[in-house]
Amino acid sequence: MSIPQTFIQELLTRADVVEIVGRYVQLKKGGANFMGLCPFHGEKSPSFSVSPAKQFYHCFGCGKKWQRHQLFDGPRGHDICRGG
Numbered sequence: 001m002s003i004p005q006t007f008i009q010e011l012l013t014r015a016d017v018v019e020i021v022g023r024y025v026q027l028k029k030g031g032a033n034f035m036g037l038c039p040f041h042g043e044k045s046p047s048f049s050v051s052p053a054k055q056f057y058h059c060f061g062c063g064k065k066w067q068r069h070q071l072f073d074g075p076r077g078h079d080i081c082r083g084g
């Protein structure tokens, strides 16, 4: 995948999920959310949704999702730090 390791770290430290994701994915505003091509799996029509209000992203294609609240939620953070 083309997402670098620093991607998640930036998400953890920077304020706006849309700004960070927008560096790697071309996002188009659609209603309250932004839509773009998912960086986690190959696709030709955008199913990757990013919400600036709720600070989360979710891919309807591969199910990849992330929300800022998960940070404080428990041990899932450890999985992120583990190398492949």
Ligand SMILES: [Zn+2]
Binding pocket: 038, 039, 040, 041, 048, 059, 060, 061, 062, 063, 064
């Ligand atoms: Zn996806």
